[in-house]
Structure formats: structure tokens, C-alpha cells
Amino acid sequence: MTTPIPQETHAVGRVATPGRVTAACVPIVLMTITPLLPFATTPTTWFGVPAVLVWVAALVVLTVSTLQVVDRRINRRTAAAPEEDEVR
Numbered sequence: 001m002t003t004p005i006p007q008e009t010h011a012v013g014r015v016a017t018p019g020r021v022t023a024a025c026v027p028i029v030l031m032t033i034t035p036l037l038p039f040a041t042t043p044t045t046w047f048g049v050p051a052v053l054v055w056v057a058a059l060v061v062l063t064v065s066t067l068q069v070v071d072r073r074i075n076r077r078t079a080a081a082p083e084e085d086e087v088r
Contacts, residue, residue: 020070027063031056 044051
């Protein structure tokens with residue numbers, strides 16, 4: 001049985017900070033408003049592919065990249081923090 005990951009630890013602090021949540025939400029908001037963008041309602045092609053497909057593919061890559069950056073920053077902060085056992 002695995003133990004649940006705490007939302008807050010002494011070494012890292014809060015995992016879901018406003019900056020991290022905002023960074024992760026930007027591509028999702030852009031994906032949500034895609035039907036409202038002008039190129040989504042017209043037959044536009046980018047690189048020979050419908051513009052909406054290129055846009056959504058770019059947003060998927062942006063989402064993965066953003067989450068990777070957030071995760072690396074959390075891991076870097078965790079590695080830089082002293083071990084909880086050594087503090088006690």
C-alpha cells in the first residue's frame with residue numbers, strides 16, 4: 001500500500017502555489033477558447049494542415065513543457081532543502 005503524497009511538506013512548502021497553477025492553466029485556457037479564435041472558424045491552413053490542428057498540437061506541446069518546468073522546479077527545491085530527518 002502506498003502512502004498519499006502530502007500537499008505541503010516542510011522541505012518544499014505548498015506544491016500548488018498561485019504561480020504554478022497559473023502557469024499550468026495558461027495552455028488549458030488557450031485550448032478552451034480555441035473555438036472563439038478567427039482561424040478556427042475559417043478554412044485556414046498552416047504548413048498544409050488545418051490551422052486548428054496545428055494550434056491544438058502546439059498547445060499540447062506547451063502544456064507538457066509547462067508541466068515539465070513546474071515539476072523540475074519542485075524537484076530542484078526539494079533537492080536543495082535539507083532532509084527532514086536531519087533537522088530533527
